Amino acid sequence: MKYLCATCNAEHDGFPSWGSDRPAAYWDVPQEKLESDVFLTSDSCVIADRFFFIRACLDLPIIGTDESYSWGVWVSLSETNFFIWQDNYEVAERSHIGPFFGWLCSSLSVYPDTLHMKTMVHFRNHGQRPLIELDDTDHPLSIHQRAGITIEELSAMMHRLEEDNRA
Numbered sequence: 001m002k003y004l005c006a007t008c009n010a011e012h013d014g015f016p017s018w019g020s021d022r023p024a025a026y027w028d029v030p031q032e033k034l035e036s037d038v039f040l041t042s043d044s045c046v047i048a049d050r051f052f053f054i055r056a057c058l059d060l061p062i063i064g065t066d067e068s069y070s071w072g073v074w075v076s077l078s079e080t081n082f083f084i085w086q087d088n089y090e091v092a093e094r095s096h097i098g099p100f101f102g103w104l105c106s107s108l109s110v111y112p113d114t115l116h117m118k119t120m121v122h123f124r125n126h127g128q129r130p131l132i133e134l135d136d137t138d139h140p141l142s143i144h145q146r147a148g149i150t151i152e153e154l155s156a157m158m159h160r161l162e163e164d165n166r167a
């Protein structure tokens, strides 16, 4: 999807992907406990046998297109639901299971605080990461998921993210 960027006036081909490789809570674990207390893979994380997280996709429809922008985020699940997810990790047909409640456990720096927003987690088939449905609130991220985001807003965000990562 090529577009002329209103922020830098260059033509971009699509939007850079953004994904977090661990839940925010990981950073609260003391250094000396990381090895003993944290289990972490590309898709799941357990901290101290008490806190259960999975990686998921938070999609925002891009207004005027058939496409979405997908944030790679983490959500918490209850222990029971985490193990349901794990038991079905390699099962092709699993979208009929759930949805399950989860707290958003990733900070998206280009938004006001996104930690612990309420979500529902929808399993998807054929190895796709689950889809996150945010609770219907007036948080800008929730509004963007519900109403969509413009190409201009999204490209401005991508430039801000790039600056945040450089800082």
Ligand SMILES: [Zn+2]
Residues within 6 Å of the ligand: 005, 006, 007, 008, 009, 010, 012, 155, 159
């Ligand atoms: Zn640009």
